[in-house]
Amino acid sequence: MKVITPESAGWTYSGLRVVDLNGTLTFATGPDEVLVLPLSGSCTVECDGETFVLNGRRDVFSGVTDFAYAPRDATVTVTGRGRFAIPAARARRRLEFRYGPAEKVPVELRGAGNCSRQVNNFCTPEAFEADRLIACEVLTPGGNWSSYPPHKHDEERPGESVLEEIYYFEVAGGGMGYQRVFGEGIDVLEEVRGGDVVLVPHGWHGPSMAAPGYDLYYLNVMAGPGAERAWLVCDHPDHAWIRGTWADQAIDPRLPVGER
Template sequence: MKTVTPEAAGWTYSGLRVLDLVGTHEFQTGDDEVLVLPLAGSCTVECDGETFTLDGRADVFAGVTDFAYAPRDATVTVTGEGRFAIPTARASRRLAPRYGPAEKVPVELRGAGSCSRQVNNFCTPDVFAADRLIACEVLTPGGNWSSYPPHKHDEDRPGESVLEEIYYFEVRGADGMAYQRVYGPDTDMLAEVRSGDVVLIPRGWHGPSMAAPGYDLYYLNVMAGPRRAWEICDDPAHAWIRDTWAAQEVDPRLPFGRGVTT
């Protein structure tokens, strides 16, 4: 199991586990609220006397998936076969366990031209109730850029909301690769990423996420902070890029997944 905890990351709120499962796995949520999100496969999720059947999907490019939410201070049992993401956030409130149906996940086609990408907004603040956890999926056709213009989720001022962000990547194709840029006062990184890789972004500018030609790119964004507010600020040096999209068409390869509507 790939695991990122707030303690291991050196921050306060965001975490992620990726579980490869054949059979049953039981865990305690402790101080965290969590999601069970099928990346490939299906499962049942039991929590607080509730049982949710997740139909899942063949892989992350096959379409949106249903998911389950479990609160802090709970026992969760996952039974099935496949690969499952478990985004987590340190929570102060204990909400009820719930099922998130795939048909209620808003699918957004963002950008245009070579900046076209698909965003599955399954656990954003205006879509699904949680205490602190924010999560979405981004799918980028090969050769395109996403997380662009570069942006950040803080204002570098005391008292402002800072979202601790995790990127979990999958690339279509056995030898596929992509690239992720992160920069700011304390870091300047351009890293090659492959399926299963994770990039941690505590603050500062991030983007673009670059899908190499021939290799479609998926990433799961997991975010949490002191407030559940998805505040986005473009790098002013590159914000003008958004103005160019009005004259371009959205990439016709989007959306990914049969039966997906936007």
């Protein structure tokens, strides 16, 4: 089990648990709202007297999955077999226990050329209601770059605060990728493999680089103190021009990845 809490990360809002399960896991959400997201396998999720069946998927490269949302101050029981991500955020409001069907997950093909990637916007502000939590999946074909141009999640609007971001990676075929985080006292270029996590407390991040021959997956989990649940994306001024080059390029024909 991989567990990241705001306390272990040294920040305030974002968390993630990744569980390899063959049986039952019961946990209290405490002050956090959470998601149950199958990375592989399927399960049932019980909370507040209701049960949802998550059909799940073979693996993160095989298609979009259904998921469940559970509120703060609740007890959740997950029963199944597979690997499950449990993104979390410190929540102010207690919302209802809900099911997110796979067919309603907006799938976006972003960028072009070797900056093409797929974004599964399953818990973004426009797609699914939550109090603070923002989460999405990004799939990058081998040899491509994503999270590019480098960007950060603050300063889009005066007075807004930084979003704390978690990247959880899986790599097809046992390969590797690379993740850059830099600026404001941070300068990191890390090799990442399946199961690795990179924390972005602040500063610029990107690119996420998929090595040739190895498709790259990452789960983004974000939350922050702002009154509004928003991306607050701000491109690095030295590299923002790159977006303008995509108009004359086609999207990578390897996308979309998997089946709906």
